[in-house]
Amino acid sequence: MAGIIGYGAYVPRQRIKVEEIAKVWGADAPSYKKGLMLEEKSVPAPDQDVITMSVEATRNAIKRAGIDPKEIGCIYIGSESHPYAVKPSGTVVAEAIGATPDIHCADMEFACKAGSEGMYVSFGLVTAGLVKYGLGIGADTSQGAPGDALEYSAAAGAAAFLFGKDNVVAEVRETYAYMTDTPDFWRREYEHYPKHGGRFTGEPAYFQHTLSCATGTMERAGMTPEDFTFAIFHQPNGKFPLRAALKLGFTREQIVPGWLSPRLGNTYSGASPIGLSATLDVAKPGDTILMVSYGSGSGSDGFVFEVTDKIDEVRNLAPLTTDYLDKNKIYLDYGTYAKYRGKIRKG
Amino acid sequence: MGLTTARYWREVPQRYRMEAGECTACGEIHFPPRRICMKCGKQKFETVVLPDTGKVITWTVIRVAPDEFTDLSPYAVCLVELENGVRLMSQLVDVDLDEIEMGLPVKIEFRRIREDGADGVLFYGYKVVPA
Ligand SMILES: [Zn+2]
Helix, strand or coil: CCEEEEEEEECCCEEEEHHHHHHHHCCCHHHHHHHCCCCEEEECCCCCCHHHHHHHHHHHHHHHHCCCHHHEEEEEEECCCCCCCCCCHHHHHHHHCCCCCCCEEEEECECECHHHHHHHHHHHHHHHCCCCEEEEEEEEECCCCCCCHHHHCECEEEEEEEEECCCCCEEEEEEEEEEEEECCEECCCCCCCCEECHHHHHHHHHHHHHHHHHHHHHHHHCCCHHHCCEEEECCCCCHHHHHHHHHHCCCHHHHHHHCCHHHHCECHHHHHHHHHHHHHHHCCCCCEEEEECCECEEEEEEEEEEECCCHHHHHHHCCCHHHHHHCCCEECCHHHHHHHCCCCCCC | CCCCHHHHHHCHHHHHHCEEEEECCCCCEECCCCCCCCCCCCCCEEEEECCCEEEEEEEEEECCCCHHHHHHCCEEEEEEEECCCCEEEEEECCCCHHHCCCCCEEEEEEEEEEECCCCCCEEEEEEEEEC
């Protein structure tokens, strides 16, 4: 059965604390920390973007899979912050990992769901036998407008997953997708920052789709929350995934390894994929994992994974997700952060 | 000024994948790849991929940068010796400039090298970060 044969994450070293942002805008830091359960977020360096982070995450995935990159038959990078408006990110990444020219490539976009889409399609092509290995990546360096609530959470990171049929680390046992037209968050062409529907982003959007997709995925798999070792939900802030988990009947313990947003922020297309990578880092053979992404607009992709004996062999072949999260952090003040993110207008 | 798109594109194998040329006669590894071996003068090479870790041999801090890099200054440029002995020049990033020292373990990371203005091509390649 097809599944993940290699995985890898990447998170930039720079961080900014919620207090540092709140100080500048005269906002109430405790309300963000308690209300949205956010402590700090990652910030890309000026020379980092979706392409560079995708390359690093993929190199880690290849180290774990131990495959020849020339045999990767498709690459799908999901992001809402591709560096070019026109010109694929995937071509650069495929070239950097040595997977060109016999490879199918498309950049995906669906707000925060684009990363799991690349995984979904890669898994499908591998299952169908059209490619030997498929590569799905979720990566973002998203921005919130200065002073907007999104500025406290919009973070940077990437995770990459290689799918194949041999030496599988985590089998895909079930997939399901749930989608409706719900305008909760959007960005029009040529606009710098996205707009959102405030409270409308909660119940009819994030929760409706995440809970429906999770329920649908479990029904199809014939499983209930007690059957899972771990679960990962999209994490636009610290609070939403915890609430979704508890509503569905999962415990806090089940989501802890992949619940990264309080100290990472929202990595958009990278969010649930990086959560999955962190969960695989601690998973044992036989563990079952539910992953549900969410992308505004709106939709969710659901996956059920079953971890194999192979996990113990590959785990330490590349840096762990928590190495990136907790080691060698560089804290920025708001001025440096604003400069790094191009928020300062020069003439 | 600087890198043209055509030259950047020709140099993708070395800039993206750290591909070097190993002389089939004497084994000397050249990075960037060359046409003629500096050591024995022969002209046949095999492509080898360089290791992604090494250490700082020496470094300098650029405080007055060329125009297109002024936003990044001050920044460090260093000579790195990779695990197989091959040496290369690279920008050293994600580092506190006061903490750079000889022998500092570093690793290669894929980064944006420069951009051709706000509407031009983005150039990618390697830089080093503390390991
Ligand atoms: Zn020679």
